[in-house]
Amino acid sequence: MAEIKQVAVIGAGVMGASIAAHIANSGTPVLLLDIVPEGAKNRNAVAEGAVAKMLKTDPAPFMNKRAAKLITCGNIDDDMGKLADCDWIVEAVIERLDIKQNLYRKIDAVRKAGSVVSSNTSTIPLATLIEGMPASFASDFIITHFFNPPRYMRLLELVSSGETSDGVVDMVAAFADEKLGKTCVVCHDKPGFIANRLGVYWIQAAMVEAMDAKLTVEEADSVIGRPFGIPKTGVFGLMDLVGLDLMPHVQSSMAGALPKSDPFHAIYRESELVSKLIADGYTGRKGKGGFYRINRADGGKVKESVNLETGEFAKSEKARLESVKAAGKNPRSLMQSADKGGKYGRAVMAKTLAYAAFIAEEAAQNIVDVDDAMKLGYNWKTGPFELIDTIGVDALIAMLKEDGIDVPPLLERATGKTFYKVENGTLHYLGFDGSYQAVTRPEGVLLLEDIKRKSERILGNGSASLWDIGDGAVCLEFHTKMNALDGEVMAIIKSSIRTIKKQYKALVIYNEGSNFSAGANLGLALFAANIAVWPEIENLVETGQMTYKALKYAPFPVVAAPSGLALGGGCEIVLHADAVQAHGETYIGLVEPGVGLVPAWGGCKEMIRRWHENPKFPKGPMSASAKAFEIISVATVAKSAHEAKENLFLRPDDGITMNRNRLLFDAKKRALAMVEGYEPPEEMVYRLPGESARVAFEMAVDGFYRLGKATDYDRVVAGELATVLAGGDTDVTVELSEDDMLELERESFMRLARNPGTLARIETMLLTGKPLRN
Secondary structure: OOOOOOEEEEOOOHHHHHHHHHHHHOOOOEEEEEOOOOOOOOOOHHHHHHHHHHOOOOOOOOOOHHHHHHEEEEEOOOOHHHHHHOOEEEEOOOOOHHHHHHHHHHHHHHOOOOOEEEEOOOOOOHHHHOOOOOHHHHOOEEEEEEOOOOOOOOEEEEEOOOOOOOOHHHHHHHHHHHOOOOEEEEEOOOOOOOHHHHHHHHHHHHHHHHHHOOOOHHHHHHHOOHHHOOOOOOOHHHHHHHOOOHHHHHHHHHHHHOOOOOOHHHHOOOOHHHHHHHHOOOOEOOOOEOOEEEEOHHHOOEEEEEOOOOOOEEEOOOOOOHHHHHHOOOHHHHHOOOOHHHHHHHHHHHHHHHHHHHHHHHHEOOHHHHHHHHHHHOOOOOOHHHHHHHHOHHHHHHHHHHOOOOOOHHHHHOOOOOOEEEEOOEEEEEOOOOOEEEOOOOOOOOOHHHHHHHOOOOEEOOOEEEEEEEOOEEEEEEOOHHHOEOHHHHHHHHHHHHHHHHHOOEEEEOOOOOOOEOOEOHHHHHHHHHOOOHHHHHHHHHHHHHHHHHHHOOOOOEEEOOOEEEEOHHHHHHHOOOEEEEEOOEEEEOOHHHHOOOOOOOHHHHHHHHHHHOOOOOOOOOHHHHHHHHHHHOOOEEOOHHHHHHOOOOOOOOEEEOOHHHHHHHHHHHHHHOOOOOOOOOOOOEOOOOHHHHHHHHHHHHHHHHOOOOOHHHHHHHHHHHHHHHOOOOOOOOOEOHHHHHHHHHHHHHHHHOOHHHHHHHHHHHHHOOOOOO
């Protein structure tokens, strides 16, 4: 198979530029071209302006600002000849067929033989795009439909034609999978492909039914949310996030492209309210707001929502529907409730799930692809067919018949069955022919969920488990809320160390939650503090210190494989591993100062050690401590694995996996490669500057305080952190052991834990999810 070594993106709008940025994130050179502005002195102004804007955008399209250097900016008048060096050319220009085809002819005149050309379109059929184009062009042409924002959305829909050469889709899919971290779903050349075809229907149904039922947007979002495994934004919050101005265009495009027999037409109608909101500048979060807005009148920040009947804004009120409260995470229970929430949930989701069954055979290769498309393209926790199984196939059919909704043939054929089942530890799905087929994973993909179907855990409790992942490697999994760390987790780590010593070769610390670990369980800490059981808190701190230290010096290799949040204690366990194989989207940091504490499970000592051992960093007793103070005092969080290397949360030789589904396989491979000849690291002896450094650190914080950038309590927390990182009352002639450093961490932690200012910070974080600036 040919390899993609250089890519071009034509069209430097929001989507095209962001695609180019994410390709650069993979370490691949990118040529970004756009038009020459009329009368411009800088002929590359459009592309260069797009890159400059992305460097300031939050959330950032770039995983690291250095990636921007891999983008070469140009224009389509002067630089088309450079396409001859590119292996893949992505077209991301305006959705007009004449403009696209005119561009394709220019591309075809200069591209090298065998280079792939793709369009990011989601509205124009592939067959229409290649009409009148040479066969040699059509054979290298596909659609690559990225989801916005390209860095963060894991779905890539691929569409080919009967004229596409063998291997074209495979080449792009392999690159997108391993380099860009995408799950590639091959779709048929039908309007909206899979995710938008179903997603637009779902949004339209939810909006129409909410207006007809005279619900508030809060009520609608509470129903179409947690009970169905859909993000808490619900539907109206999602439209605000995506942009209200996009919805009429996408919906009308879908209505124009679909045959009149399609069920979409039964629910489609233009909304006067949405048109008015857009006209008034309410285009969603990118504008003044949308269905929700923040009213900052009189210096306040009052959340408001629009009345779906009158179009007037009023203070947002939390929805209180008995059906939602009673249902919890049970969608069937909600859909069978008699109140307005239950009726709404049933009206929207019964139609949506029926539509999933209606389009599946036309749009997708199998139901797994439909489920993946909605999970990765719309962030559903479970796909539509997984959701049907949760509700019950027969129960859904009964609801549809009772409500006068046609039951699609695929759903009828599943009567008395489930769409998924497990046989001999392997997951199977119901094929379109009515037979069950095994769900297969690509080579290099290892999922813990598959291992769990086939085996029993080695040991575990309610907070953590140890699993055999083969070849002498085991996996330690956290499974608390947000994977918060508690005494039960520590107990399993200690038991795991003993078990691995006797029977196994290596340990991987990994889980398939949304986040690796949000840190220590603050709720337990606050409860303990409120009843003043200080010995219990100190015992947990000391237990964590000793457990992490035992992990660091265990006689076998330990590889941490974080993804998502790895904060506080979650970051500290990563710091104690022999090596790290991190998912590209790992957000890691020692955030304890934000809740009025200092890292006390070895985070302080490990950060000093990393900067001290960094060959590129100045030596001397002050340098490493000063850098650690700079990073920890402001609760720095790296916003990607690449950025984490800059702060040494990850070492320069730690690995980064772009595809989340490949993370466990890569981490296991790395751990096993370390087994032969493995020796634990040597304990470090610390020589720290003592009082002079503490004073210097506190003076730096005082400077921020005078500028209004630090609060009164920030000074208190920073003072304790300064004490730890300076080594207490030591001086450079005194040798401190790791245990000495841990004692300093523990003492400072306990002094802060008893302070009302810290308790207020913890309580605020638990209640609001935001830090208190006291």
